[in-house]
Amino acid sequence: MKQDGDGDLDALVRSRIRGLRSALGMSLDDLAAACYLSPSTLSRIETGHRRISLDQLTAIARALGTSLDALVESGDADVVIRPRHDAERGMTTWTLRHEAGPGGTTVAKMRIDRPVAGPDQLKAHPGFEWFTVLSGTIALRLNERLILVEAGEAAEFDTMVPHAFGSKGGPAEILGIFDHGGRRTHLRKLD
Known part of the structure; x- marks a missing residue:
């Protein structure tokens, strides 16, 4: 060889x-x-x-x-996961794992320091999302419902339901699993 x-x-x-x-x-x-x-x-x-x-x-x-x-595969790949800060959207993202392909998912740690969007700014896309709150409180808006998810709790939801999430009472950190629609919506910078 x-x-x-x-x-x-x-x-x-x-x-x-x-x-x-x-x-x-x-x-x-x-x-x-x-x-x-x-x-x-x-x-x-x-x-x-x-x-x-x-x-x-x-x-x-x-x-x-x-x-x-x-x-x-070479063993000299960068093993440090560097954060990507997006001040405009009030979040910092560490992409921990990304699986390509139609059924692929992305696992990311996110630090969120922005309020949840209002009912007129919700997004919907095919798929499911899951996250657990590592610290702080996440405000999850599903249509007209506002759900507070505290540290140690998790949420899973169908993303065809118009949704958004933000922090409540200060910054919050989550570990999330996103399908490709969720990755586009939550992890990429908006154009």
């Missing part, structure tokens, strides 16, 4: 194989049988005494229940 002298990536992949196997409670014999390799071949792959071919790597990834991409 070494290409252009990239020993760091090679070592990272071998370490991931060994770590995943161990985390799954699989012995060398278990993994070797699952990917149709001999235990000695797998041991030499893990220790760096044997080159990994693409077909072996594919079989190993499948046996470990992961993707080839997950085994070989």
Whole structure:
């Protein structure tokens, strides 16, 4: 698997194989049988005494229940999640996870320091949203209803109901799961 002298990536992949196997409670014999390799071949792959071919790597990834991409992606990605502050909208967002695709969701921590919108400013879109309040109080407006959600409480609602949320009595922090419509509405800057 070494290409252009990239020993760091090679070592990272071998370490991931060994770590995943161990985390799954699989012995060398278990993994070797699952990917149709001999235990000695797998041991030499893990220790760096044997080159990994693409077909072996594919079989190993499948046996470990992961993707080839997950085994070989670079380990030098930025691990720090930086906040995105939007003073105009009164919120700071940390995007913790984003899954692309039609059924994907976004998980974000948000610090909200704005009042809830009035009934004439509500938005609706297909999907569902869920959030839990980490600190402070969130005012959630669903049509004409105003619901106060306190720290330690959570809310889930159909987003086809016109809605908006803001903080009450000072800043509030939430951890939310948003579908793509919710991500567009709540996490992206308005044009």
